[in-house]
């Protein structure tokens with residue numbers, strides 16, 4: 001019996017083309033007899049996940065989207081490893097390089113892109129490749145077995161993901177970039193600089209502002225020569241300098257091309273019956289290079305082919321997320337300022353967070369997030385929907401949680417149309433996820449991932465998927481435990497318990513024994529492990545300087561212009577004319593551009609050059625104020641009974657005693673204390689981590705307060721009579737916090753998480769307090785003043801000054 005169905009041929013067995021076919025099969029499963037040709041010898045796979053394969057996160061098998069059984073079960077004829085070399089548009093036939101001639105009624109061109117290869121002399125040498133397909137991935141894996149040095153040309157998304165993968169494979173990796181800062185197409189300069197520093201900490205080297213001139217070597221690559229005459233040694237060169245739409249077949253067959261194959265809003269080319277979709281298509285002058293818009297195009301094309309009415313494809317706003325473990329970078333829309341736009345920025349160099357929102361006519365038009373990208377998906381949704389955000393700008397900058405999204409108040413998710421794409425990487429709509437929860441019974445993000453593929457690639461959509469879970473599954477949501485970072489599935493408590501149980505003593509040992517999935521860890525887990533090990537083995541553990549954040553390594557806060565600030569300790573905020581004169585002299589001698597009183601009652605000398613730091617510390621001859629670390633910062637005091645007529649206790653004396661007792665203590669997050677001499681509370685003790693307020697005949701002890709972004713008033717821990725009791729309770733509280741909280745968790749978050757009662761229960765038992773006090777004494781007994789140590793140890797000082805002199809690339 002002859003098949004009377006129309007013949008549909010797809011050229012290009014990649015992500016966009018096959019996605020269009022999947023849609024078509026849903027809309028009109030019997031309409032076409034389908035044939036697919038693909039040059040690659042594989043079924044359709046998730047190209048996005050090649051980065052994950054290279055970085056050791058997925059296997060080749062795991063990235064197959066449609067296995068051969070899928071083609072078979074849908075009656076699709078598949079020619080793998082066949083390249084279509086010509087089209088006879090008059091006779092409606094395509095010709096393959098292996099001699100197949102296939103007639104068509106409708107033809108889809110989905111030929112994707114070709115990587116752009118710099119036409120450098122020597123580019124044909126062995127060991128010079130792109131990063132585009134499974135074959136490239138395999139070459140990199142094989143090369144890493146016998147060679148050491150890799151150079152990646154191009155500091156864009158692809159280049160950085162390739163570089164991370166090569167690091168994982170054990171190679172030394174240098175990224176060559178033509179501009180002064182990386183990912184300039186997605187990031188502004190501050191975010192780019194933060195990203196580069198983070199990647200440098202993971203082991204990547206950067207050669208910026210470099211123009212590649214020639215590839216050196218005989219048969220195989222040996223090095224890369226730059227226009228300035230410098231040479232980078234290389235056993236492997238990966239070019240990742242952009243892509244160009246693959247239009248060759250269309251061009252020679254008379255289909256109109258420009259940069260890409262020119263299509264209208266229905267993905268139709270100038271030749272009747274021929275369509276183009278994906279990276280090869282140029283729509284309204286744009287050829288997209290990310291899957292989300294390509295999937296949107298595929299959905300429109302499928303409707304067109306199925307005869308289902310559609311408004312057509314309007315074009316897309318795009319967002320990107322770098323898929324490098326331990327680094328969170330997000331960028332969307334129009335992220336640079338131009339006439340008529342306003343920008344809001346938030347930068348926290350200590351926590352490594354940068355956020356920028358670009359606003360035009362009260363609408364969010366672009367965003368850049370670094371370090372904390374949890375809100376990326378929501379912000380992107382707002383950019384796409386053109387929502388009016390007047391009055392909410394700051395709230396958005398500081399962060400909206402997924403709870404807020406799902407709540408009736410912030411019902412952004414509720415208001416979203418069912419066909420709006422939630423997961424751009426995998427083209428999963430809100431409706432599909434809702435169905436998986438409501439009809440498919442999914443109750444966790446993992447189940448939704450398995451069922452719909454949403455959140456299976458870059459993970460950027462996870463907050464939205466969580467929001468939908470809350471919206472549709474409510475109380476049935478199963479929260480799946482997550483690791484402290486992408487390098488492990490273990491949570492904080494499990495890690496601490498295992499370190500204790502197995503007596504693990506170094507960061508490397510923990511990573512090996514607890515089977516970290518990255519070799520070097522990341523910026524989240526390395527400092528955490530360093531802290532936990534120091535907390536558990538105070539007398540044995542040698543602090544790993546390289547696992548500390550930058551400010552803690554330099555013992556000074558880096559400022560936005562690259563200079564540092566120096567804050568000496570002034571106990572309880574109480575100083576003297578002699579001390580003030582000394583600070584003034586040092587400030588004048590080193591031409592410090594700004595001297596400022598801090599909120600914690602001390603003096604901040606700002607704008608100090610890196611190379612001046614040890615000399616200034618030496619001349620000041622004062623202890624470090626630790627204004628940069630996760631440790632005791634300040635103890636703010638009021639004048640108390642010494643001068644104030646309302647004062648009932650000596651607030652200054654108590655503050656100084658507390659500061660001397662706990663200075664230099666390593667804590668999970670920074671710790672601020674305050675002491676007020678009466679309940680008028682002029683020292684604002686009730687927004688501190690540990691606040692002491694004098695009352696008649698004693699002291700109130702308050703815990704878990706915070707100023708800053710999320711203001712939290714303290715909880716009352718208890719009331720004590722004597723000064724010694726204040727010290728005993730403060731010691732016990734701080735040590736309990738040290739032992740129980742997660743690294744980077746402030747007391748306010750910790751108290752909120754575990755509850756005041758659970759803390760009281762432990763601390764109200766005197767034996768517990770004394771044991772905790774003893775342990776805090778041990779921890780404190782091994783600390784030294786870092787400034788003095790550097791000043792007095794020539795080796796450290798030399799290293800420090802050499803470090804200071806190093807040029808930042």
Ligand SMILES: Cc1cc2nc3c(=O)[nH]c(=O)nc-3n(C[C@H](O)[C@H](O)[C@H](O)COP(=O)(O)OP(=O)(O)OC[C@H]3O[C@@H](n4cnc5c(N)ncnc54)[C@H](O)[C@@H]3O)c2cc1C
Pocket residue numbers: 011012013014015016017037038039040047048049050051082083084085110111112113131132133158161246249277278279280288289290291292294321323424425458
């Ligand atoms: C390593 C890597 C990571 C990426 N990460 C992301 C990411 O995180 N997020 C994101 O959105 N995008 C990412 N991308 C981009 C994304 O993979 C592409 O946008 C997407 O794959 C393009 O789909 P396509 O179908 O248009 O082209 P392709 O997937 O390239 O498919 C085209 C197919 O057509 C075949 N073909 C070409 N010409 C012919 C012919 N004449 N005959 C037969 N077959 C032919 C090609 O061999 C190819 O298999 C990444 C890309 C790479 C390489």
Ligand SMILES: NC(=O)c1ccc[n+]([C@@H]2O[C@H](COP(=O)([O-])OP(=O)(O)OC[C@H]3O[C@@H](n4cnc5c(N)ncnc54)[C@H](O)[C@@H]3O)[C@@H](O)[C@H]2O)c1
Pocket residue numbers: 118153154155156157158159161176177178179182183184185210211212240241242243288289290320321322323458
């Ligand atoms: N996470 C993701 O979303 C992701 C990951 C990988 C790839 N992709 C997509 O794959 C495609 C290819 O990625 P890409 O990074 O190659 O493209 P790209 O165009 O985004 O970046 C190329 C980079 O190379 C730099 N460059 C250009 N010429 C250079 C030269 N001579 N020397 C050094 N640097 C040079 C450019 O300045 C640019 O930053 C893009 O469409 C990208 O969006 C996306």
Ligand code: SF4
Pocket residue numbers: 638639640641644645646647648651676677678679680681682683
């Ligand atoms: S808190 Fe009380 S003692 Fe301290 S300065 Fe204010 S009024 Fe005086």
Ligand code: FES
Pocket residue numbers: 422423424425426454455456457458459460461462
């Ligand atoms: S958006 Fe990348 S996995 Fe969903």
